[in-house]
Amino acid sequence: MAATDAMRLADVDPAMDVDPQRNLATWMEPEAQRLIAENPHRNFTDHAEYPISAEIEQRCVRMLADLFHAPGPTAGCRTQGSSEAIMLEALPPKWKWKWRERRQVAGLSIDRPNLIFGGDVHVAWEKFCRYFDVEPRIVPLAEGKYRIGPEDVESRLDENTIAVVAVLGTTFTVLEVVNALSFPS
DSSP, rough: OOOOHHHHHHHHHHGGOOOOGGGGGGGGOOHHHHHHHHHHHHOOTTTTOOHHHHHHHHHHHHHHHHHTTTTSSOOOOOOSHHHHHHHHHHHHHTTTTHHHHHHHHOOOSSSSSSSETTSSSSSSHHHHHTTTOOEEEEEBBBBBBBBBHHHHHTTTTTHHHHEEOOOOOOOOHHHHHHHHSSOOO
């Protein structure tokens, strides 16, 4: 089929999805869009071939570390999307050597780590648990209760808990704020 026809066909299906204009996470400044559009030929994962791009990536990591006042040297990497970022974020607690060493020294099992998170998190957290054999301990949400707190986590916490996932804001919390506002009729 002609390239134009293929493009038109590929363009129709995504239009059926949610309107991207309503997703604040997909908006970016025109200058950022231009930079991306001008660099599709770069293989950002090949640091040997593109060392300047790798250095820019590390500068961004340092900027984020400084923003959060992280002490000492920092390490990090960019990801291609939120699912990849979540997988990379969840791996260190799973393989955290101190946790494993303590359990092994005590003669305890290391085969059932668990991760605590609310029902409002990105689906990739559940995928991580499935792919890497981690027990998900999901705090359910309820009408009028769209976030989790320490009281929700405490009963699910034990010696096999490798991490508790904290989410700063979701669609649910935005709806909670909007519903709490009183708009004149």
